[in-house]
Amino acid sequence: MSWENVRGQAAAVKMLRGTLASGRAAHAYLFTGPRGVGKTTAALVFAAGLLCREPAAGEPCGRCESCREVMGLRHPDVHRVEPDGDVIRIEQVRQVQRQAALRPVIGPYQVFFIEPAEAAGEAAQNALLKVLEEPPGSTVFVLITHQTAPLLPTVVSRCVPVRFGRLPRDVAADILRERFGYGDAAELGAALGDGSIWQATRWTPQALKERRATAVALWDALTAGPSAALEQAQAWHDRRDELLEILEMLELWLRDMLVCREQPHGASADPSWLVNVDQRDELVRRAQRLRPAALLGALDAILAFRRQVQQNVSLRTAADVLLLDLCTQAAAAQKG
Numbered sequence: 335m336s337w338e339n340v341r342g343q344a345a346a347v348k349m350l351r352g353t354l355a356s357g358r359a360a361h362a363y364l365f366t367g368p369r370g371v372g373k374t375t376a377a378l379v380f381a382a383g384l385l386c387r388e389p390a391a392g393e394p395c396g397r398c399e400s401c402r403e404v405m406g407l408r409h410p411d412v413h414r415v416e417p418d419g420d421v422i423r424i425e426q427v428r429q430v431q432r433q434a435a436l437r438p439v440i441g442p443y444q445v446f447f448i449e450p451a452e453a454a455g456e457a458a459q460n461a462l463l464k465v466l467e468e469p470p471g472s473t474v475f476v477l478i479t480h481q482t483a484p485l486l487p488t489v490v491s492r493c494v495p496v497r498f499g500r501l502p503r504d505v506a507a508d509i510l511r512e513r514f515g516y517g518d519a520a521e522l523g524a525a526l527g528d529g530s531i532w533q534a535t536r537w538t539p540q541a542l543k544e545r546r547a548t549a550v551a552l553w554d555a556l557t558a559g560p561s562a563a564l565e566q567a568q569a570w571h572d573r574r575d576e577l578l579e580i581l582e583m584l585e586l587w588l589r590d591m592l593v594c595r596e597q598p599h600g601a602s603a604d605p606s607w608l609v610n611v612d613q614r615d616e617l618v619r620r621a622q623r624l625r626p627a628a629l630l631g632a633l634d635a636i637l638a639f640r641r642q643v644q645q646n647v648s649l650r651t652a653a654d655v656l657l658l659d660l661c662t663q664a665a666a667a668q669k670g
């Protein structure tokens with residue numbers, strides 16, 4: 335594993351590589367960013383770089399015994415602190431204090447990962463603060479957090495911040511294809527994952543395609559008129575979360591139809607523009623007879639619905655209105 339494995343995080347990688355190359359590591363780092371964007375991988379590469387016997391320009395060699403042990407999570411100088419149940423307990427932090435006072439076993443440093451740092455309560459964080467305030471010379475702490483809000487400002491201020499952003503869609507799609515075998519569902523997974531591999535892999539490629547089929551079936555059912563819309567409203571009444579997911583799928587489907595419709599050579603639509611890459615022919619076929627204005631109207635209706643759900647408007651009423659709205663647009667879209 336090397337920095338190449340930390341994709342789409344150029345700024346964070348540049349900074350950490352620079353630190354390794356300079357040989358001057360700080361005592362504590364705070365890796366922040368959404369779950370599933372490469373923070374843990376970066377922490378491992380960083381630890382390998384600190385402990386590698388033959389690092390070159392901030393890059394761990396990946397071959398020495400030390401590198402292999404870090405990557406295999408069995409290096410005696412790398413300590414991971416993870417929640418015991420839901421929380422990191424004060425006793426776990428006291429153990430860290432005792433361990434940090436010892437010398438490293440084989441490497442120049444002891445490295446402590448604390449992940450996710452926000453799992454430590456106030457008492458545990460105060461205990462951690464004591465070590466961060468007077469760190470033993472050869473320790474490096476990497477606090478990994480998905481949300482900094484629960485961390486004490488005094489803890490945050492002791493750490494060098496390293497920010498990780500959401501992954502660009504193409505990078506996420508590549509990762510899903512190469513490491514998770516998503517094949518032609520990779521773009522769809524990346525679009526729904528919103529720049530987080532953790533979020534994207536909540537659905538298997540098969541589940542993604544099934545959900546999409548449900549979304550397309552809903553759209554098709556709505557073209558049949560208002561009574562069909564009311565039937566659908568009935569069917570979705572008690573499935574709020576599922577409906578929101580299906581609507582996310584429907585948005586991507588409508589978006590792709592617009593892309594096909596608006597491209598000058600619909601039939602040869604560039605697949606790299608599409609999220610539903612594997613359905614290109616079907617999208618092109620459907621798009622030929624569609625009115626873009628109605629598709630935009632449908633997308634607007636979904637957006638308005640999403641806003642209402644966030645404001646806790648009665649879901650039943652909102653869903654009824656949405657489905658009737660979509661039904662009007664779906665029927666209008668077919669007329670072109």
Ligand SMILES: [Zn+2]
Pocket residue numbers: 385386387388389394395396397398399400401402
């Ligand atoms: Zn090495």
